[in-house]
């Protein structure tokens with residue numbers, strides 16, 4: 001298990017996200033914390049379709065219009081609370097979700113040592 005502390009997530013407004021870096025299996029990876037209403041969620045910034053960054057570096061992950069996390073590459077949509085893809089080319093697949101604990105204003109993210117997909 002890896003743990004990453006992401007500062008100041010308590011101040012995120014609904015729909016905003018904060019990215020964080022981590023390393024797994026010698027590979028530089030990126031995740032993000034998303035606020036949606038009162039809830040905070042943490043995911044790997046990796047689309048299950050082509051295994052590329054969801055946001056293409058732009059830092060935008062969520063559309064209030066659809067109430068979905070979206071992939072900027074081919075438009076896959078993911079349910080914010082679970083990461084389940086319910087529309088797009090990887091429908092039925094899901095984002096790798098991380099455990100998140102709020103400690104003060106920060107989030108402590110727990111990441112498994114191996115990726116959540118084969």
Ligand code: FES
Nearest residue numbers: 047049071073074
């Ligand atoms: S890479 Fe995300 S939908 Fe294709």
